[in-house]
Structure formats: C-alpha cells, structure tokens
Amino acid sequence: MDAFGLVIVGNEILDGRVRDRHVQNAREVLAARDLRLAYVLVLPDDPDVLTDHLRWAMARPEPFFCCGGIGSTPDDYTRQCAARAAGVPLAFHEEGVAILKERFGPDANPERLRMAEFPQGAALIPNPVNRVSGFRIGNGHFLPGFPNMARPMMAWVVENDYPRGSPRARAALVLPGAREADLVPLMDLFIAGHPALSFSSLPRYTPQGGTEIELGIAGSPDNVQAGLRDLKELLADNNVVFNTEDTIAERQSEI
Numbered sequence: 001m002d003a004f005g006l007v008i009v010g011n012e013i014l015d016g017r018v019r020d021r022h023v024q025n026a027r028e029v030l031a032a033r034d035l036r037l038a039y040v041l042v043l044p045d046d047p048d049v050l051t052d053h054l055r056w057a058m059a060r061p062e063p064f065f066c067c068g069g070i071g072s073t074p075d076d077y078t079r080q081c082a083a084r085a086a087g088v089p090l091a092f093h094e095e096g097v098a099i100l101k102e103r104f105g106p107d108a109n110p111e112r113l114r115m116a117e118f119p120q121g122a123a124l125i126p127n128p129v130n131r132v133s134g135f136r137i138g139n140g141h142f143l144p145g146f147p148n149m150a151r152p153m154m155a156w157v158v159e160n161d162y163p164r165g166s167p168r169a170r171a172a173l174v175l176p177g178a179r180e181a182d183l184v185p186l187m188d189l190f191i192a193g194h195p196a197l198s199f200s201s202l203p204r205y206t207p208q209g210g211t212e213i214e215l216g217i218a219g220s221p222d223n224v225q226a227g228l229r230d231l232k233e234l235l236a237d238n239n240v241v242f243n244t245e246d247t248i249a250e251r252q253s254e255i
Contacts, residue, residue, distance in 0.1 A: 002034070002036060002166055003038035003165075004038060004062055004063050004064055005039045005057055006023065006041070006061065006067070007040075007065065007067070008020060008022050008043070009043050009069040013068075022065075022150060029154045029155050029158060030165075032161075042093040046079045047080065050077055052067070052079055053229050058086060058138050058139060062139070063141065064144075065141050065143060065157070066141065067147075067150045068144070069081075072114035074254070079142070086119050088121060089119075090118065090210075091153045092117050093104055093133075096115075096124055099131055100112055100115060115133075125141060125157060128152050141157050168218060169219070170218045171216070171228045174213070174215075174242065177211065178211075178212065178213045179211070180203055183201075184214075186234060186238055187199070187215075190227075190230070194217070195219065197219040197227045198219060199217075201213060201215055201216075202216065
C-alpha cells in the first residue's frame with residue numbers, strides 16, 4: 001500500500017482560528033519515502049462525527065494518521081472515539097503511564113495521566129518533542145494536534161512500520177485556450193487506455209485573462225513516460241495545441 005489517509009481534528013481548523021499545516025507536512029513526510037496521500041478529512045470536535053468517520057477510516061485498506069484531540073481537556077474526544085470505532089474499551093497503557101510519571105514527576109496528576117488512556121491493545125508512538133506518546137490501533141496512527149510534534153511522529157511511523165513505496169513520476173501538458181467540455185471524449189479514450197495512471201484535468205484562468213487546461217498524469221515512471229507519449233499523439237491527431245511543462249509547481253487556480 002503506497003498511500004495513507006489523513007484525518008485532522010479541531011474546530012479551530014474549521015473556523016479559521018488556526019491555519020492547518022498537517023496536510024503539507026504529511027505530504028512531504030510521505031513523499032520522502034515514495035508514499036502519498038489518499039484522502040484528507042477535516043473534522044469537528046464532535047464525538048458522533050469523529051466516531052463515524054474513524055470507523056470509516058478503520059474499515060479502509062490504507063493506514064491513516066489522525067492529528068488532534070488526544071489530550072486530556074474536555075474538548076479532546078479522539079481517544080474515546082477511536083476506542084468506540086475500534087470496538088474496544090479505553091484502558092491505561094502501562095508504558096505510557098510510566099513515561100508520563102517520569103516526565104511530570106509529582107505533577108503527574110490523574111488529568112495528565114488520561115493522556116495515556118488509549119484504546120485497549122494500542123501500541124505507543126513516541127513523541128520526541130515532549131515525550132507524551134501518541135498511539136496506534138489497527139490501521140490508525142493517532143498523533144497530537146501540534147504540527148511540530150505530529151510531523152516527526154509521522155516520520156517515525158513510516159520509517160519504522162512501513163516499507164518504502166514505489167517511485168512515482170508526474171507529467172503535465174498545458175492546452176492554451178482549450179475547453180474541457182470539448183475534450184471529454186478524448187480524455188475518456190486516454191483513461192481507458194491507461195488504467196494504471198492517475199489522470200487529472202485542471203482548468204484555470206491565465207494572467208492575460210484567457211483560459212487554459214492542464215492535463216496531468218501520475219504513476220510509475222515507465223507508465224508516465226508511455227502515457228505522456230500517447231497523450232501527445234492523441235492531442236496532435238485531434239489538432240489540439242499543447243505545451244509541455246517539465247516541472248509542475250504547486251499553485252492555486254481560479255476556476
């Protein structure tokens with residue numbers, strides 16, 4: 001499995017009080033090992049919503065990260081919802097409790113020790129920043145909401161628990177002045193002939209006020225090379241003008 005899911009928990013993300021950094025961090029951590037994001041969910045601090053979506057994520061084939069809501073304050077529901085979604089009770093993790101007692105000493109009160117109350121059978125994920133562990137249950141890896149903690153914990157997970165993915169390549173052709181509706185039959189034909197490739201069509205406005213379409217493909221290097229050749233031939237045969245983009249930069253588009 002070359003892909004991971006990402007679940008981000010927190011009303012502060014949804015209402016704009018905090019700008020998300022987990023998506024970019026996860027993308028970079030995964031890309032370093034030839035892995036990728038399969039999906040991203042941003043969920044509120046709502047136990048019913050969390051439980052339903054965590055149950056959905058746990059039933060999927062790919063592993064996933066869940067960032068946020070594993071603290072001990074009244075608005076932290078993720079530990080409890082993960083246990084409910086997994087169908088197990090919460091239980092204090094013996095090693096997790098020992099780490100907290102060593103970390104906080106005489107200040108390791110019952111409220112702090114809740115941070116080591118995980119779904120029964122969970123394994124610890126070490127936190128190199130403040131030693132307050134995350135946990136793994138099934139295919140879910142539950143991390144703090146702080147990006148500076150979650151990022152190295154993601155890296156630890158992928159480096160220690162999962163093999164590298166297969167190398168992937170991307171390529172794109174830009175079609176100046178093209179309209180998507182005119183190209184749907186051509187796109188259908190290309191996709192049918194290249195089922196191993198991920199295909200995308202991105203329309204956008206140009207700075208000059210015109211329009212263009214970026215056709216992107218991604219997959220194994222060999223498949224991308226063959227697909228790019230066939231896509232160019234298909235466009236040329238249908239008199240569609242295109243420009244090749246050697247490097248695809250991250251950007252936002254107005255549609």
